[in-house]
Amino acid sequence: MSVAPIDLPIDDTSAARNKRGRNKLESTAGKAKKRLTSRGATIAALIIAVLWTLPTFGLFVTSFRPQNLIQTTGWWTAFSNWGWTLDNYEEALTAGNSQLTMAGAFVNSFAITLPATIIPISIALLAAYAFAWMNFRGKNTLFIFVFALQIVPIQMALIPLLQLFSQGKILGFEAFVGIGQAGYAQVWLAHTIFALPLIIFLLHNFVSEIPGDVIEAARVDGAGHGQIFFRIILPLTMPAIASVAIFQFLWVWNDLLVSLIFADGRVAPITKLLAEMTGSRGEAWHLLTAGAFIAIIVPLIVFLALQRFFVRGLLAGSTKG
Numbered sequence: 001m002s003v004a005p006i007d008l009p010i011d012d013t014s015a016a017r018n019k020r021g022r023n024k025l026e027s028t029a030g031k032a033k034k035r036l037t038s039r040g041a042t043i044a045a046l047i048i049a050v051l052w053t054l055p056t057f058g059l060f061v062t063s064f065r066p067q068n069l070i071q072t073t074g075w076w077t078a079f080s081n082w083g084w085t086l087d088n089y090e091e092a093l094t095a096g097n098s099q100l101t102m103a104g105a106f107v108n109s110f111a112i113t114l115p116a117t118i119i120p121i122s123i124a125l126l127a128a129y130a131f132a133w134m135n136f137r138g139k140n141t142l143f144i145f146v147f148a149l150q151i152v153p154i155q156m157a158l159i160p161l162l163q164l165f166s167q168g169k170i171l172g173f174e175a176f177v178g179i180g181q182a183g184y185a186q187v188w189l190a191h192t193i194f195a196l197p198l199i200i201f202l203l204h205n206f207v208s209e210i211p212g213d214v215i216e217a218a219r220v221d222g223a224g225h226g227q228i229f230f231r232i233i234l235p236l237t238m239p240a241i242a243s244v245a246i247f248q249f250l251w252v253w254n255d256l257l258v259s260l261i262f263a264d265g266r267v268a269p270i271t272k273l274l275a276e277m278t279g280s281r282g283e284a285w286h287l288l289t290a291g292a293f294i295a296i297i298v299p300l301i302v303f304l305a306l307q308r309f310f311v312r313g314l315l316a317g318s319t320k321g
Contacts, residue, residue, distance in 0.1 A: 088290035104266075124203050128208075131143050132204055132207040157193070191258060210233065210236055246302065
């Protein structure tokens with residue numbers, strides 16, 4: 001005797017939900033792509049690119065012209081009034097004061113920017129993990145307080161911070177060797193303090209989007225906070241870390257305000273030396289064109305080399321839900 005097969009109902013709710021989610025995502029992406037690749041958007045992007053690039057190109061051409069031509073004719077006459085030279089770059093590299101030259105300031109910018117990027121990101125990543133996946137009293141209040149610090153102008157903190165540095169003490173302790181003197185430590189600390197609120201907020205958004213099931217599974221397997229942080233949080237957050245690192249690197253490299261207050265003498269970065277290069281009355285402003293392109297080399301290389309990490313970090317988590 002044969003038994004007729006029984007058709008069992010198949011629960012395809014999850015598959016249908018995933019399919020609908022993919023269709024919705026593809027539809028949204030298609031609409032966004034259509035809007036961004038329209039003829040009007042392309043023309044607008046080209047116009048903005050030309051308007052943004054033209055002054056930079058003019059500055060670049062000016063940097064190769066002699067001083068007398070710079071002061072008497074416009075940069076657009078460079079192709080008809082030939083006079084290309086590298087004298088501006090040679091003079092800019094050797095310009096400076098009694099304590100520092102442009103080449104030394106270039107090295108100082110590296111010595112300031114690299115630690116001022118690594119230190120706040122390291123601290124902020126730990127804080128972001130604590131705010132996202134650790135439970136402690138007053139967590140939400142403290143996070144709101146950290147978030148609110150972003151609206152405090154940097155200028156309000158400059159004088160109190162300078163007073164603490166001049167006394168050589170931070171929170172009652174001798175903070176670093178060189179505090180109160182001309183050293184890198186006070187510049188690192190200033191950039192770290194000013195950068196932490198925004199970096200904590202940005203990294204918290206990425207860390208909190210990691211699926212909770214992954215964290216719970218690690219805890220069930222006996223992983224502690226250290227193992228979860230280094231083996232799960234850190235690898236999954238690398239795109240976001242790369243994006244924040246690029247932002248912080250460019251911000252610190254191009255900073256002038258903090259450098260004017262805390263970086264004096266032999267530790268001055270290239271931005272501060274550029275501000276002093278033109279002279280007290282702007283009589284040597286032709287050197288500023290060459291100096292500006294010397295200073296822009298490193299940010300340009302960093303952005304172009306890490307552009308794919310930057311874009312990946314910006315898009316991380318954008319398709320959630």
